[in-house]
Amino acid sequence: MTAIRENLAQSIIEAGQFLYGRGWSPATSSNYSARLTSAEVLLTVSGKHKGQLVADDLLAVDMNGISLENGKKPSAETMLHTQLYRWKPEIGAVLHTHSVNATVLSRICRSDSLVFADYELQKAFSGIATHESEVLVPIFENDQDIDRLASRVQPWLDAHPDCVGYLIRGHGLYTWGQRMSDALRQIEAFEFLFECELTMRMLQRT
């Protein structure tokens, strides 16, 4: 194993310990990845306990999501990861999580996007410098056909080069960053905003 792969593997394993510990990757859900090279991605195999990942629970795939390792089958959702690495060369890490709040908010919200405004914490997203901006988060319908789902995500990405993450309804969140620490910071910011928004809705729902 190269030193680069070893470091990235360790960053994915630690991300899993953190995200599982926070309750955002329960019951073997979620998948995580990091860019190995311009043409290869290191990704979690499906069905593993995300708080107990080991290096062998990761595999390398090419940018079409084809496994580069004998005997290891990439997660069904691999294409949603590689799609993002192809979209922007500066993306180095992609995290997909399944929190209660992301699940509920994506189901409660009847429109096809959420807007976050007037939160100081919006500044935690890459490229955002003031709470007076708006963060637009699309919600895609859930689909077990990942190619079809990816084909609905692509036009949004193309039209919104400043997109910082998206939701799949009843399913979870995709977000990313240059390094793993950036993707983790965005996860924390999203989960903070999801919890704020749900609490606000509970209080305002008269």
Added chain:
Amino acid sequence: MTAIRENLAQSIIEAGQFLYGRGWSPATSSNYSARLTSAEVLLTVSGKHKGQLVADDLLAVDMNGISLENGKKPSAETMLHTQLYRWKPEIGAVLHTHSVNATVLSRICRSDSLVFADYELQKAFSGIATHESEVLVPIFENDQDIDRLASRVQPWLDAHPDCVGYLIRGHGLYTWGQRMSDALRQIEAFEFLFECELTMRMLQRT
């Protein structure tokens, strides 16, 4: 003690540490078991702190719930465990927990079952491959007469061979799996869905 019993005892002790830590087995509530042989089950004795179990807090019973160990009295709810091991030979572990969300949801819901639909996390249950399926969870009335309660559970199990768990009203959850890790995954999935469902009901209750 045989190596098999020692391993199963350890898996029950660690399950207790996890489930107590999550707040799902408070105040000495809950009971857990694992299959020792086709005719014997290893089970927690009643009244112990579930985060602090030791090997001596477990006893072997036969499939009728009769203690196989002098001086140890099985939990009153033993029959609800052995009933499940008799129902399906592939079940290797049964977990019964008492979370706030399971308690509240089973009381708030006036009908005799819950249905979970359109949640990606339904796929965490054995045998479920898509969020487009429905997970049906029966709710039985609580009863201190465990034989009577078991006799109400049995017809449901017989009629629903794909059942993944059930609730007792105001009391808690029973779920199971081939190995302890499978039963724990199902607990996490249930608790996730319970929390989603309660939050959805709070938001939709206009």
Added chain:
Amino acid sequence: MTAIRENLAQSIIEAGQFLYGRGWSPATSSNYSARLTSAEVLLTVSGKHKGQLVADDLLAVDMNGISLENGKKPSAETMLHTQLYRWKPEIGAVLHTHSVNATVLSRICRSDSLVFADYELQKAFSGIATHESEVLVPIFENDQDIDRLASRVQPWLDAHPDCVGYLIRGHGLYTWGQRMSDALRQIEAFEFLFECELTMRMLQRT
């Protein structure tokens, strides 16, 4: 220091670590005690961080709440502890905590008592064997004059020999047990029931 005092001091220190960790004794609130002899009680001094207690943060008082140690001033609420040890000789530990849920429930509830019914977890209280019983918890108005508050608590205790705990409005919970582990089990059971009750009220409040 006697071995008995040393053991009781350790049980109070560990209770504080647990109760603070759960968020039930925030911001130096709460006080805890254990019976040293038929005439003496070991008690926390006031104003300490309850997750970081040391042996020197405890003092012995007599059954009238008078300090038996030079230079240590007992908590203002000492009389609420000694009152309980005088009430029942079998009480060995008393815990007073300040959780959000106890505070809110005691304020939201307009009557002078709460009733818990149909919860399996009621069986965690000493002397209760079925969910079909009722657990009656009085709520006393808060008062900075502890003698006056104690004089309102006493008639209730005299009239309800099976009382398992009480609330002070906007303030917190008093509960107890034969050993520290019994008092802790009752705290967990109360906090479970408080959370259930608040969640039920949020869902039913239409």
Added chain:
Amino acid sequence: MTAIRENLAQSIIEAGQFLYGRGWSPATSSNYSARLTSAEVLLTVSGKHKGQLVADDLLAVDMNGISLENGKKPSAETMLHTQLYRWKPEIGAVLHTHSVNATVLSRICRSDSLVFADYELQKAFSGIATHESEVLVPIFENDQDIDRLASRVQPWLDAHPDCVGYLIRGHGLYTWGQRMSDALRQIEAFEFLFECELTMRMLQRT
């Protein structure tokens, strides 16, 4: 590094570990400080993970917020810290946090202040001896122009010498104390009261 600076740096690092662990400083938000001398303040640089601070993530500034260390840029919000140290010479530590509850409560509340009354925990604030007092907490509108924000805070501080903290709408809490432990106690008390108040509003909102 002087021993005083080393001790204060350690107290800030440990405060960050605690506050991040509680979820009150997510996604690199928040800033913390401690008084070095009558003319200098030790402060976190901006943009760091608050649970993983190291001594190099701190810098000394003068009372006008000017960096005293080459190559380190103080946080944009430095003036809100130095303003407090100039206001009262007895203040030794200032904490600014971004919890979900502070964010939501400051947005939900339409007036320009909150009042806490009838909570025993009000006694955790410096100078408050009874739940019969009232704790008044102003809410300032959020502003990326920190000089302008500080100029709106100053008249309030001058008019309210007993002020124990303030909120910035959609942004977070500022509180302080003689030592770091006092500021932390006030953070815990505020977060307790915020959670109580939000829960009360959810229950009363009919």
